[in-house]
Amino acid sequence: MRVLVIIPAYNEEHALPALLGELRALPNLDAQVTPVVIDDGSTDATAKVAEEHGARVLRMCKNLGIGGAVQSGIRLAFREGFDFAAQIDGDGQHPPGELAKLMGAAGDADLVVGYRDKGPTTLLRRIGSWWLRVVLRVTTGVKCNDPTSGFRLYGPRALALFDSEYPYDYPEPEALAIARARGLRVNEVLVTMRERQGGQSSIAGFAAAYYVFKVTIAVALAYVRARLKPRD
Amino acid sequence: MQQVVENYWMFGAVCLVIALVLLRLLFRERITLQGSMSYLAFLVFLGLMAAFPNVTQKISMKLGFTLMSNFFFCAAIAALAVLHLRALVTLSKVHTRSIVLTQELAILQEKLERLERQQAQPLRAAQGN
Ligand SMILES: Nc1nc2c(ncn2[C@@H]2O[C@H](COP(=O)(O)OP(=O)(O)O)[C@@H](O)[C@H]2O)c(=O)[nH]1
Numbered sequence: 534m535r536v537l538v539i540i541p542a543y544n545e546e547h548a549l550p551a552l553l554g555e556l557r558a559l560p561n562l563d564a565q566v567t568p569v570v571i572d573d574g575s576t577d578a579t580a581k582v583a584e585e586h587g588a589r590v591l592r593m594c595k596n597l598g599i600g601g602a603v604q605s606g607i608r609l610a611f612r613e614g615f616d617f618a619a620q621i622d623g624d625g626q627h628p629p630g631e632l633a634k635l636m637g638a639a640g641d642a643d644l645v646v647g648y649r650d651k652g653p654t655t656l657l658r659r660i661g662s663w664w665l666r667v668v669l670r671v672t673t674g675v676k677c678n679d680p681t682s683g684f685r686l687y688g689p690r691a692l693a694l695f696d697s698e699y700p701y702d703y704p705e706p707e708a709l710a711i712a713r714a715r716g717l718r719v720n721e722v723l724v725t726m727r728e729r730q731g732g733q734s735s736i737a738g739f740a741a742a743y744y745v746f747k748v749t750i751a752v753a754l755a756y757v758r759a760r761l762k763p764r765d
Numbered sequence: 766m767q768q769v770v771e772n773y774w775m776f777g778a779v780c781l782v783i784a785l786v787l788l789r790l791l792f793r794e795r796i797t798l799q800g801s802m803s804y805l806a807f808l809v810f811l812g813l814m815a816a817f818p819n820v821t822q823k824i825s826m827k828l829g830f831t832l833m834s835n836f837f838f839c840a841a842i843a844a845l846a847v848l849h850l851r852a853l854v855t856l857s858k859v860h861t862r863s864i865v866l867t868q869e870l871a872i873l874q875e876k877l878e879r880l881e882r883q884q885a886q887p888l889r890a891a892q893g894n
């Protein structure tokens with residue numbers, strides 16, 4: 534069984550060596566793991582470092598954002614006939630050892646999302662997260678503890694679907710809506726995640742409130758669009 | 766109530782100025798003719814409305830406007846909305862296309878580099894002998 538591990542990375546030269554090292558040394562996974570780092574127009578040595586540590590590297594000539602970056606990895610996996618693709622953050626917050634848990638849930642799901650026990654810390658974020666769960670539940674029927682989690686496993690059907698259509702605006706929750714609208718089975722498993730080593734989250738403060746507003750519309754739209762599109 | 770027939774040459778003049786700016790952009794190749802055709806058409810149409818206020822007045826009254834200027838505003842806003850939405854459609858298409866092209870380029874580049882490395886390896890081995 535071949536698994537392509539898609540690692541979106543924007544200026545992650547410091548986090549990648551340890552992450553790729555861990556991936557190489559995965560013990561309890563009976564699969565051939567191929568890491569591919571998606572260098573999304575980094576300004577540091579992300580691509581070079583990734584290559585030196587044995588990863589394949591897709592270099593985006595301009596910054597596409599997480600959606601376009603992840604989709605390029607999915608396209609690669611789909612074309613080269615990988616059985617599964619995993620998505621894990623390049624900042625090292627997703628322990629590769631937890632991949633086994635996602636794989637364990639892949640039997641009866643096309644898309645597996647890893648969520649963590651501990652929710653967001655600030656009140657604003659917690660409200661936003663709750664609202665997002667409700668929106669997804671009501672509009673799409675997906676039950677998901679953390680729709681924004683980027684720790685994922687894509688089965689063959691998800692690879693085929695997302696090769697042709699993948700959202701670019703708020704990819705994580707939208708992808709769930711699309712998957713659900715197209716009749717894919719979505720599942721989630723509890724995983725442990727690490728605290729961020731440094732830097733800042735891409736979403737913070739009042740931007741988070743506006744984010745939630747936009748995501749609400751985007752998720753509903755993604756679902757309706759995917760439902761309206763003729764299936765093949 | 767008596768309708769006042771005003772001259773709307775100012776409105777026509779504004780249309781003319783915009784048309785001139787548009788032409789300038791065209792000549793300098795800042796915009797393509799195909800993309801700006803609809804813009805020119807709308808300007809000509811609005812300009813004609815201003816040039817022949819009597820006809821416009823009749824139409825505007827038929828449509829239930831008591832003030833002709835309101836009809837002008839309405840027509841101009843509608844025209845601009847259509848133009849802007851069309852521009853948005855074009856922009857979105859171009860954006861999506863550029864994402865796909867960037868992805869394809871990256872995938873091909875990686876493949877090419879891998880093939881080149883594979884070819885170079887046996888060569889190096891032969892040179893080493
Ligand atoms: N492809 C891509 N990845 C990005 C971009 N910005 C951040 N990332 C990556 O996305 C992952 C998650 O980013 P992060 O800011 O930690 O988000 P959070 O963990 O959800 O708070 C990391 O691996 C980043 O390297 C971007 O513009 N493009």
Ligand SMILES: [Mg+2]
Pocket residue numbers: 622624626729
């Ligand atoms: Mg992170």
